[in-house]
Amino acid sequence: MTLRELHDAARAALDPxxxxxVAGGAGEExxxxxxxxxxxxxxxxxxxxCGSETRDTAVDLPGAPGxxxxxxxxTAFHRLAHRHGERATxxxxxxxxxxxxxxxxxxxxxxxxxxxxxxxxxxxxxWFQLYPHPRRDVTEALVRRAEDAGCTAxxxxxxSPVFGRHTRDLRNGFTDLPPGYAAENMRGLPGAPxxxxxxxxxxxxxxxxxxxxxxxxxxxxVLVKGVLHPRDALLAVEHGAAGVIVSNHGGRQCDTVPAAVxxxxxxxxxxxxxxxxLLDGGVRRGGDIAVALALxxxxxxxxxxxxxxxxxxxxxxxxxVLAALRDEYDHTLALCGGRRNTDLTxxxxxxxxxxx
Ligand SMILES: Cc1cc2nc3c(=O)[nH]c(=O)nc-3n(C[C@H](O)[C@H](O)[C@H](O)COP(=O)(O)O)c2cc1C
Ligand SMILES: CC(C)CC(=O)C(=O)O
Numbered sequence: 046m047t048l049r050e051l052h053d054a055a056r057a058a059l060d061p062x063x064x065x066x067v068a069g070g071a072g073e074e075x076x077x078x079x080x081x082x083x084x085x086x087x088x089x090x091x092x093x094x095c096g097s098e099t100r101d102t103a104v105d106l107p108g109a110p111g112x113x114x115x116x117x118x119x120t121a122f123h124r125l126a127h128r129h130g131e132r133a134t135x136x137x138x139x140x141x142x143x144x145x146x147x148x149x150x151x152x153x154x155x156x157x158x159x160x161x162x163x164x165x166x167x168x169x170x171x172w173f174q175l176y177p178h179p180r181r182d183v184t185e186a187l188v189r190r191a192e193d194a195g196c197t198a199x200x201x202x203x204x205s206p207v208f209g210r211h212t213r214d215l216r217n218g219f220t221d222l223p224p225g226y227a228a229e230n231m232r233g234l235p236g237a238p239x240x241x242x243x244x245x246x247x248x249x250x251x252x253x254x255x256x257x258x259x260x261x262x263x264x265x266x267v268l269v270k271g272v273l274h275p276r277d278a279l280l281a282v283e284h285g286a287a288g289v290i291v292s293n294h295g296g297r298q299c300d301t302v303p304a305a306v307x308x309x310x311x312x313x314x315x316x317x318x319x320x321x322x323l324l325d326g327g328v329r330r331g332g333d334i335a336v337a338l339a340l341x342x343x344x345x346x347x348x349x350x351x352x353x354x355x356x357x358x359x360x361x362x363x364x365x366v367l368a369a370l371r372d373e374y375d376h377t378l379a380l381c382g383g384r385r386n387t388d389l390t391x392x393x394x395x396x397x398x399x400x401x
Contacts (some may be wrong), residue, residue: 072300108197125229204271313341
């Protein structure tokens, strides 16, 4: 099955409200569409007669040496997509050598997610994503949970000072998880109602000071996710980020921002190789990965395609998505005369004519 066929199978398997939650974006979904379309405007200029029978596509990421260049971006509520939920995703990512980013909005507690990954691979890389919380004790409790579970890095999502307005969810009245599902990592946190998980909180008052505070709480590397402006990328490096993730949250926050990949070159220039830059949003094929890496990313994140694989076929479906993307990428690298990721350079990307 192609990724497109897996998407169709997922649509058939999911109830329409859950499908819309995953598929949808903010506002008029302009950014959602732009993320994918932007890749059509980039073309690769291959080099010839410089390839190799063997290629190495592994990449060293914070807390994840020798990882696949395809990272599982954090997406909420996997048990809505499949009964095995985040555990199935974790097993699949571990089997494919891909970093799994689980997070505060997972429907399986982080300890269970890491345990599932460890059941498949000796040394899986699971990162924990959280929103900078205005309450330091809440952030600290989440950080300890991630550390105790064995996560190897933290991801702070900074593109969500307020909740995005997801048009389809508003129309469908999808404002809460159905009975029987919860954001399990939010249970028992300071300020949580007894027996119930705390609400996921976003605050426009959080700042770089909160990033500094979080960094001081832990020895784990901290990546900053949701950067579009090159000056913020620079600030992230100055504030000790171990990595910068260029992302517009899959078009689910501000519906007036550029396509994610269009923001990548300026961010990569600002970061200038000091820490890895990752890109997510609209990555759907191996060629997209090659373009992103040539434009300065060390790795890419994929969000929705992983959920489609999960919904369609559980663990096997997620494996299929991750394996297909890495295999297509390796094939594209071969076609471009590369033997390793760094052989893809900025001069090998050109703009297609707008009129093609
Ligand atoms: C259903 C869904 C849930 C998401 N949940 C989170 C989340 O909890 N935290 C976060 O930082 N990003 C979240 N994201 C954003 C993804 O991490 C990622 O930025 C985005 O999906 C990438 O775009 P793509 O879906 O086109 O690959 C979510 C995205 C989707 C589609
Ligand atoms: C629970 C939500 C905050 C998850 C999210 O980030 C999203 O749906 O885009």
